[in-house]
Amino acid sequence: MADYFTQFSCVLDVGAADKAVAALDLFLRLCAEEEDADNPEFSGFALSLQDGPGSSILWFHDDDGQGDVEGVIRFVLRLAGELGLTGLWGFDYSHSCSRPRLEAFGGGAHVIDLSARKSIGWVSTHEWLTAALNGDDVDAVEALVA
Numbered sequence: 001m002a003d004y005f006t007q008f009s010c011v012l013d014v015g016a017a018d019k020a021v022a023a024l025d026l027f028l029r030l031c032a033e034e035e036d037a038d039n040p041e042f043s044g045f046a047l048s049l050q051d052g053p054g055s056s057i058l059w060f061h062d063d064d065g066q067g068d069v070e071g072v073i074r075f076v077l078r079l080a081g082e083l084g085l086t087g088l089w090g091f092d093y094s095h096s097c098s099r100p101r102l103e104a105f106g107g108g109a110h111v112i113d114l115s116a117r118k119s120i121g122w123v124s125t126h127e128w129l130t131a132a133l134n135g136d137d138v139d140a141v142e143a144l145v146a
Helices: 018-032 069-082 126-131
Strands: 004-008 010-012 046-049 059-061 086-095 107-115 120-122
Touching: 010 069, 010 086, 018 046, 018 059, 018 069, 069 086, 069 107, 069 120, 107 126, 120 126
Parallel strands: none
Antiparallel strands: 004 086, 010 059, 046 059, 086 107, 107 120
């Protein structure tokens, strides 16, 4: 039996230490609220301060290989609204497998417009590779708008 993994490690600078503390408080509160939920929205990643107390940089990561890319996106969009974050932010992720399996490896990236509070695009390495192998113009393969 093969085990499949989704992993990521990325940072978001929220601009001030008090905003970072508020972000951690929000994350802990949301996780506690959905502790017994069948489909938790925010439990597929860990969140901490990148450089310890006093830092404005949040570190999103996955500790067990079961990272939830969509959970990170939902939380960052919620955080953008709560803290008034602006600008663009993005992250990439990987898919891997404990055994050699076809189509079990790859990854992608997402870009979020914090000001507009929406995901503005993403790309999948698997979809790019499929397009290239089908003879499509790989330079024309663009990130898909969510």
